[in-house]
Amino acid sequence: MKFFEPLFRPFAAWLRPLALASLVANVALIVTGAAVRLTDSGLGCPTWPRCTDESYTTTAAMGVHGVIEFGNRLLTFVLVGLAVACFFGALGHKPRRRSLIWLSVAVGFGIPMQGVVGGITVLTHLNPWVVGLHFLLSIALITVAYAFWRRIDEGDGAPAPLVPAPIRALGLLTTLASLSVVAVGVIVTGSGPHSGDRGAKRNGLDPAAISQVHADLVFLLVGLSVALWFALRAVQAPPAAVRAALTLVVVELAQGLIGFVQYFTHLPVILVAAHMLGAGLVWTATLAVLWSLRERPVLSPTAAATTAPAQEPVPAA
Template sequence: MKLPALRPMALASLIANVALIVTGAAVRLTDSGLGCPTWPKCTDGSYTTTQAMGVHGVIEFGNRLLTFVLAAIAIACFLIALLDRPRRRRQVRLSALVLLGIPGQGVVGGITVLTHLNPWVVGLHFLLSMALIVAAYALWRSTAEGDGTPVRLVPAPLRHLTALMVLSSAAVVVLGVIVTGSGPHSGDNGAKRNGLDQANISQAHADLVFLLVGLTAALYFAFRAVDAPGPARAALTLLVIELAQGLIGFVQYFTHLPVALVAAHMLGAALVWTGTLAVLWSIRERPIEATPDAPATDEPTPAQQPVPATSA
């Protein structure tokens, strides 16, 4: 049951949440984190940037304005899901989750300003963006799915391996946030750092990246071995993104974190996370109508999935 009106809006929401990460990186990398030194106003006497704030005020205020764009898209998604007939509760819930997450994200962004860019609060701000990407991605995928009980397309061991890969990807993101908090690009010349040794944290981050790449490669070959082309394509796409992201990460580290590469790495983090979600969603499908004679089981049946798969 596809909803043509909701699907493009849900995709716009996903893209806008990825864009917010990139614009947030621009704020930090241009030392504009305190371009608007207070919140919710930009200055004590104005909600908007003033000429006295200069380019830093324009950059920070522009990033704040993007929140209203995200909110407008989220409201549109919620209304479309709510008014659609027949109404689908799962899409209403997901669109409401995205909508409620945006003001929450704005509040945390305000706290980062009020705490003068505390690196741990800045990191939480980024992680909330990643959580919003999960909700937006789930909403988008739901527009091409039915509401039946999910059908597993791969054997249980591969589902477990996929879960381990997702956890590794999340760990890479979290540790990347900690690396950022120890590095030089604080968002403002006077902002504090987290005090951790950047070399050691970067090495731990790189080790987790190697683990993630290895797990993704293993998934690709395992999916091919059980003749699951959809999951295999998703894993291969993620692997390519990871390798590109890893290359950017190594180059930026050994060239002392140039701004352009750091910005590309931030975009890459969002793409890696989105690719991770694509693999997770690819290992199951929701039929348009759940039939009582073909319920979902722990292992795929011939009626549910023509791909032969043997559970260990």
């Protein structure tokens, strides 16, 4: 491995910007996916892994829909490139940390898995449940990419709480509510008119009824987030935690406003796209709150030595 260290060193020097770029690109994948669906370009490339039966790239005969769908596929290569760069950076990071390496590997393997699910959506003619899984995989990738980015500046000590246990429980409850809002929002999308292709099936659920469930969960999430913000201020939590909670509330209110406006204006594509971007931002802001409630201290060499397992004595010859 030492032979390759000069190769890894430049990536290690830029590891934090690379990790942030990977996170941003995974959020951007939601937006490009929305563009595919909202322009009815979901079958712009009607097969997979090729774009047509004869070509891996779009053709002039496929028009703008082929360009949009193929452009979304190309973003996968950008994500893979960033994941490889982050992996090299994790290998070159000093001190080398196994946690960073494994997180970079998780991001790297998640991207082709996302591509395969995207291919299945095409092969199943945009089945709404498969399309929903495609979106939820993006949420999972954002989670891992965010963890990788934040772990760069942390130590490898055991997580130490920064707030009392009831506040941490409220933070976990808020996180579960946020994930529920995202998941039900996916189901709402599967019942709505923007299927990605005019001939694609919908999930058969009543859009009004499932939208009401989604709205109820949004109210619950906003209430929990506001309560968490007040609770953090009451216990004089670290300023970073208070700011993270306030940011989450602001992002949720903006996302909720977009959601209500798009519903009552019959889902104009520009607002639907903004709402999908907002879903990624709400989840990222939720992760920021969760991260701010604890810290991982840097282990000193002495502490690391005392926590290492004792070696068996070597018998005398």
